[in-house]
Amino acid sequence: MTIALPAAPAQAPRRQILVATAMVSASAFMLIIGMIAMWLKFRAGAPTRDSSDGLKIIKDWMPANVTIPEVAANIMLTTFPFGALMAQWAAYSAKRDDAPHRSLALAISFLIGLAIVNAQVAVYSQMDIGLADGQFQTMFYAITGTMLLLVVGAMVFSLVAFFRSVGGRDNDTDVVNAHALYWYFLTAAFSVVWFVVYVQK
Amino acid sequence: MTIIDTHVGASTHAQGTGSAFVASVGQWITSSDHKKIGRLFIGTSLLSALLAAVLGLLFGLERISPAHMQIFNGDATPQLFSLYQFALVFGVLAPLFVGIAIAVVPTQLGARAVAFPRVAQFGFWAWLFGALMVDISIIGNGGPGGGATDLVDLYLLGVALAAVGLLAGSLCVATSVLTARAPGMTLDRIPAFSWSALIGSFATLLSLPVMIGTIIYVYVDHTHAQLIFGGNKGIDSFLGWSLSQPMTFVFVIMALGVVAEVAPVTARTEQPLRPIVLAGLGIISTAVLGAVTQSAHVLDWAGTNSDKVKSTLLHSLFNGLPLLGMLIVVLVSLLCLKIGTPRVTASFALSLLGALMIIVGVLGNGLYNLKPASLDGTVFSEGTVLYLVYGGLLSALGALSHWAPLLWGRAIDNTKLLGLALVGLLGTILASFPLYIAGFADQPANTVMGFDYDGPIALWNVLTGLGHALIVLTVIGFVGLLIDAVRNGESVSQEASA
Numbered sequence: 107m108t109i110a111l112p113a114a115p116a117q118a119p120r121r122q123i124l125v126a127t128a129m130v131s132a133s134a135f136m137l138i139i140g141m142i143a144m145w146l147k148f149r150a151g152a153p154t155r156d157s158s159d160g161l162k163i164i165k166d167w168m169p170a171n172v173t174i175p176e177v178a179a180n181i182m183l184t185t186f187p188f189g190a191l192m193a194q195w196a197a198y199s200a201k202r203d204d205a206p207h208r209s210l211a212l213a214i215s216f217l218i219g220l221a222i223v224n225a226q227v228a229v230y231s232q233m234d235i236g237l238a239d240g241q242f243q244t245m246f247y248a249i250t251g252t253m254l255l256l257v258v259g260a261m262v263f264s265l266v267a268f269f270r271s272v273g274g275r276d277n278d279t280d281v282v283n284a285h286a287l288y289w290y291f292l293t294a295a296f297s298v299v300w301f302v303v304y305v306q307k
Numbered sequence: 308m309t310i311i312d313t314h315v316g317a318s319t320h321a322q323g324t325g326s327a328f329v330a331s332v333g334q335w336i337t338s339s340d341h342k343k344i345g346r347l348f349i350g351t352s353l354l355s356a357l358l359a360a361v362l363g364l365l366f367g368l369e370r371i372s373p374a375h376m377q378i379f380n381g382d383a384t385p386q387l388f389s390l391y392q393f394a395l396v397f398g399v400l401a402p403l404f405v406g407i408a409i410a411v412v413p414t415q416l417g418a419r420a421v422a423f424p425r426v427a428q429f430g431f432w433a434w435l436f437g438a439l440m441v442d443i444s445i446i447g448n449g450g451p452g453g454g455a456t457d458l459v460d461l462y463l464l465g466v467a468l469a470a471v472g473l474l475a476g477s478l479c480v481a482t483s484v485l486t487a488r489a490p491g492m493t494l495d496r497i498p499a500f501s502w503s504a505l506i507g508s509f510a511t512l513l514s515l516p517v518m519i520g521t522i523i524y525v526y527v528d529h530t531h532a533q534l535i536f537g538g539n540k541g542i543d544s545f546l547g548w549s550l551s552q553p554m555t556f557v558f559v560i561m562a563l564g565v566v567a568e569v570a571p572v573t574a575r576t577e578q579p580l581r582p583i584v585l586a587g588l589g590i591i592s593t594a595v596l597g598a599v600t601q602s603a604h605v606l607d608w609a610g611t612n613s614d615k616v617k618s619t620l621l622h623s624l625f626n627g628l629p630l631l632g633m634l635i636v637v638l639v640s641l642l643c644l645k646i647g648t649p650r651v652t653a654s655f656a657l658s659l660l661g662a663l664m665i666i667v668g669v670l671g672n673g674l675y676n677l678k679p680a681s682l683d684g685t686v687f688s689e690g691t692v693l694y695l696v697y698g699g700l701l702s703a704l705g706a707l708s709h710w711a712p713l714l715w716g717r718a719i720d721n722t723k724l725l726g727l728a729l730v731g732l733l734g735t736i737l738a739s740f741p742l743y744i745a746g747f748a749d750q751p752a753n754t755v756m757g758f759d760y761d762g763p764i765a766l767w768n769v770l771t772g773l774g775h776a777l778i779v780l781t782v783i784g785f786v787g788l789l790i791d792a793v794r795n796g797e798s799v800s801q802e803a804s805a
Contacts (some may be wrong), residue, residue, distance in 0.1 A: 120485075120486045121486060121489075122422050122423075122482060122486045122487070125480045125482050125485050125486050126422065126423065126478060129481055129482065129509075129512055130478065132512065132513065133474060133478075133512045133513065133515075133516045134516065136512075136513050136514070136516040136517055136520075136599065137516035137517070137519055137520045138520070139517075140516065140517035140518075140520035140599065141520040141523065141524065144520065144521065145523055148535065200344065202763055236531035237527070237531045238534070239532075240529040240532075240534065241532075241534055241535050243532075244524075244527055244528050244531065244532045244534060244535060245524060245535065247527060248523050248524050248527040251523075251527075252520070252523055252707075253646065
């Protein structure tokens with residue numbers, strides 16, 4: 107029989123979740139930027155033709171009958187920073203061991219995520235375009251759908267952090283800080299999507 | 308509470324042989340032990356290497372005389388070429404090094420486990436099921452150019468899932484290096500392989516999502532509209548970049564890390580220019596720039612002087628910088644041999660030969676991207692991929708023999724492995740170099756039909772097939788030596804090679 111010494115205690119990890127979230131955010135940012143690059147490439151390559159009066163050159167990219175609801179898109183843009191703000195409030199409260207405010211802030215950030223999903227659904231329903239209607243429509247759904255999935259990811263993150271918070275994890279600053287970082291990333295990523303897809307179209 | 312089993316030889320006390328077997332399989336499937344996860348990656352990657360090499364061998368035979376051989380159905384050839392390329396890059400090169408990093412890096416850092424072991428475990432299964440989905444889709448007439456629409460969708464999902472798995476593995480490795488180092492081990496003190504694992508994982512984390520973004524577009528278009536990306540036929544033109552250069556440069560960063568790690572051990576000295584080695588490994592990561600722009604950056608010596616300068620600069624930046632990094636790492640590693648008292652080890656031979664083959668591949672890629680050479684669309688690119696993948700495979704075998712005491716508690720026979728290294732070297736050269744020559748003879752890539760293979764061209768393809776056969780022998784021989792070492796070898800200290 108071999109007698110061995112018990113294993114040494116585990117090393118205390120150094121902000122493991124925060125570091126991993128930073129890398130996931132960087133990866134997801136590359137995903138969005140890559141999709142934006144494809145969008146720009148296809149938009150630039152869209153065929154052009156002269157208008158019927160011959161005075162203008164029309165680029166066949168976004169169909170003339172498609173209107174992007176800018177109000178809903180702009181509200182989404184302004185909502186994202188509030189999500190980040192709530193997430194930062196949660197981080198601030200976690201640092202001060204203020205459990206009620208931490209939980210409240212996390213719950214609000216979840217609700218803000220829900221509001222963003224609602225706004226995105228409103229955009230889809232107001233635009234009333236089919237996924238297979240054309241090049242613009244297909245790419246529009248692909249990129250905004252991906253962004254929507256990232257927002258759903260943030261909501262899940264908020265919910266998990268919230269339940270950990272109400273469950274009494276008072277030393278959970280790493281998770282709450284990581285949650286805030288993810289919301290900052292989402293704000294940055296959506297800003298790019300908003301400018302290229304909703305404004306420049 | 309999360310339970311992490313870290314003991315290599317941990318076993319369950321199941322009753323009876325049958326239940327012990329089931330328990331053992333269950334333990335492997337659900338294990339969060341980083342060494343087991345790493346070995347799962349390594350084992351399945353070696354199986355994939357066999358598949359890829361056998362496919363390469365069959366293509367070599369078919370190309371000798373397509374009219375007489377007819378091994379493959381003509382329609383299926385493009386799909387099988389897609390499977391072949393996928394198996395080489397996403398089945399062998401990338402997962403092999405992710406697996407080695409998951410198994411080895413925590414021990415080098417003084418950590419008990421990899422960061423997020425369950426994520427690493429998910430990474431393995433996601434990659435494996437993704438790869439299986441790709442295989443199934445190709446078998447069922449899916450994949451690029453396939454006729455079965457649903458299976459083409461399955462192919463896209465499979466590639467995306469495999470990429471997600473590799474991303475998960477890379478995330479765990481990079482997080483481990485950044486957060487789980489032993490006290491006092493600053494980043495500039497970590498072993499060269501761990502540094503290369505960090506750089507390689509970062510590069511993977513930044514480049515593969517771009518591929519996933521492309522897959523999302525192609526998948527949505529393919530399932531609903533088929534307006535933009537050319538349907539089944541267009542998949543390769545949008546995703547092909549992820550299976551060729553410079554994307555493959557990202558996956559060989561760790562292969563160079565192996566040389567940098569093994570050389571000082573072989574020379575029994577310390578690396579005198581360690582910061583330069585680490586910088587060299589960092590320079591290779593500039594390949595990410597080429598990967599994410601999805602562009603090969605061809606040197607077109609035409610137009611105005613300004614055009615020439617611009618094209619030369621881009622070609623140098625995207626092809627030359629990774630090459631420079633690799634040369635720095637190999638040359639500075641060789642410096643150890645000069646100042647130390649080197650011995651002949653198979654692990655060093657394999658890793659050095661592998662690195663040299665990779666460098667030949669990168670040089671070949673630089674040549675391929677010279678427009679005056681007129682190599683575009685020829686098998687020259689296939690030769691480049693093979694140099695990189697089989698070079699990476701040799702390096703990985705070197706790494707596995709170096710860390711065999713750590714991973715299996717046994718050392719592999721050095722003399723026999725040296726012989727195998729020579730077979731592997733010969734196999735890599737024979738599989739790849741004739742394709743370089745055939746490329747100059749305008750043999751088209753990714754097809755077997757529509758070309759006259761008579762004359763010397765047939766010889767090049769015979770040699771290529773022979774090279775693949777030698778690679779099959781090398782992999783089988785290595786696994787045989789490993790099994791022999793595990794069964795009959797003497798137990799050695801696990802810490803010896805950590």
